[in-house]
Structures are given as structure tokens and as C-alpha cells.
Amino acid sequence: GNSVTQMEGPVTLSEEAFLTINCTYTATGYPSLFWYVQYPGEGLQLLLKATKADDKGSNKGFEATYRKETTSFHLEKGSVQVSDSAVYFCALSDRSNAGNMLTFGGGTRLMVKP
Amino acid sequence: GAVVSQHPSWVICKSGTSVKIECRSLDFQATTMFWYRQFPKQSLMLMATSNEGSKATYEQGVEKDKFLINHASLTLSTLTVTSAHPEDSSFYICSAFGPRGDEQFFGPGTRLTVL
Numbered sequence: 001g002n003s004v005t006q007m008e009g010p011v012t013l014s015e016e017a018f019l020t021i022n023c024t025y026t027a028t029g030y031p032s033l034f035w036y037v038q039y040p041g042e043g044l045q046l047l048l049k050a051t052k053a054d055d056k057g058s059n060k061g062f063e064a065t066y067r068k069e070t071t072s073f074h075l076e077k078g079s080v081q082v083s084d085s086a087v088y089f090c091a092l093s094d095r096s097n098a099g100n101m102l103t104f105g106g107g108t109r110l111m112v113k114p
Numbered sequence: 115g116a117v118v119s120q121h122p123s124w125v126i127c128k129s130g131t132s133v134k135i136e137c138r139s140l141d142f143q144a145t146t147m148f149w150y151r152q153f154p155k156q157s158l159m160l161m162a163t164s165n166e167g168s169k170a171t172y173e174q175g176v177e178k179d180k181f182l183i184n185h186a187s188l189t190l191s192t193l194t195v196t197s198a199h200p201e202d203s204s205f206y207i208c209s210a211f212g213p214r215g216d217e218q219f220f221g222p223g224t225r226l227t228v229l
Contacts (some may be wrong), residue, residue, distance in 0.1 A: 044209075
């Protein structure tokens with residue numbers, strides 16, 4: 001079956017530090033990959049996505065590249081801000097699974113200190 | 115656009131009672147909605163897929179008689195936790211496919227505490 005593994009948190013960084021949150025996946029088909037962000041007290045929001053190998057998703061300074069050879073989709077940001085403090089979820093959607101249901105990783109809490 | 119709301123945002127109930135949680139798509143119609151459960155510091159686990167006008171599809175291990183789902187209109191799905199027990203305490207999140215049908219939009223979640 002499908003699964004997503006991401007690094008455990010919390011990740012604590014100082015403002016303007018470089019961020020990497022690792023994510024690897026296992027899928028039977030050709031999945032689309034996503035990063036969602038959950039700010040305190042809010043629902044999940046789509047941060048970025050990539051639908052095929054070598055695609056790079058980007059949004060709000062965050063980037064992730066779909067690496068089929070390493071089955072990875074690591075999230076990166078060059079300079080984090082306090083406002084980036086949130087929980088980040090890596091997820092996949094297997095196109096072979098009708099309905100595009102999502103499989104989530106365990107989530108990684110990011111805390112950015114001023 | 116594509117806003118999903120949930121009500122209530124939090125609820126406390128006594129063991130043995132039933133609790134209904136509503137999920138609404140505010141500015142679009144959603145033929146398919148999803149219900150997730152999130153334990154503290156853990157990921158979202160899909161409970162069921164709710165289809166307008168038909169029975170919900172439950173994931174393996176989810177008791178359909180305990181977690182009743184009704185998707186009676188294109189903008190509303192409800193999850194009723196029947197005869198709630200403390201182990202049902204959790205964060206329940208719904209989502210819906212947006213107007214283009216290729217992205218899920220999530221509600222803010224409902225925190226249920228069963229005493």
C-alpha cells in the first residue's frame with residue numbers, strides 16, 4: 001500500500017535559517033505529491049504540489065522537487081520567518097486510486113524563533 | 115473561494131451521548147467530502163468518503179454504525195459519533211474537492227472531548 005514518511009519534529013530554527021523537512025514515500029502507482037501546512041487553530045492548506053517526476057513545486061518561498069529515483073519530496077526554504085511556524089504534512093495521491101484520496105505523513109512541527 | 119467550514123469547532127460531551135459534526139462547503143458544491151481523524155501529534159487518518167446522495171465508503175477498521183455519515187446536500191456532510199466514549203476523543207477534520215475537482219480543501223477541524 002501507499003505510505004508517506006517524514007522527519008519527526010519539532011524542528012526549531014532561528015529566523016532566516018535554512019529549512020529542510022525530509023519526506024519519502026511508497027506508492028504502487030504514479031502518485032502526485034503534496035505539502036500541506038496547518039497553522040495553529042486552522043485547517044490544512046495546500047502549500048505546493050508536484051504531479052510528475054522532476055517537477056518542482058513552489059510557493060511562498062518553499063520548494064520541493066519530485067525525485068522518483070529516491071522516492072522523495074523534501075521541503076526546503078532558504079530563509080524561514082516566525083510566521084512559518086506551523087505543522088507541515090507531506091502527502092501523496094495515487095492516480096490509480098479513484099477519487100484521488102490522500103495519504104498523509106505524520107506531520108512535522110516547525111517552530112521559528114525571532 | 116473554496117472555503118470549507120465545520121461546526122462546532124469544539125465540543126465536550128458525556129460518555130454515551132451522540133455528537134453531530136457538520137461540514138459545509140461555503141462557496142462551491144461538493145459531491146464528495148472526506149472525514150479524517152487526527153490524534154495528538156499524529157497524522158490525519160482517513161475515516162470515510164462521503165458521497166452526496168449515496169452511502170459513505172468507510173475505511174477498514176472504522177465502525178460505520180458508530181460514525182454515521184450523511185451527505186444529504188451538495189454543500190453539507192455530517193458526521194455523528196454515536197454513543198461516544200473517551201477513546202473517541204480526537205480532532206475530526208473534513209475536506210471537499212474544490213470546484214475543479216483536483217484539490218482537497220480542508221475544514222478547520224472539530225475537537226471532540228468525551229468525558
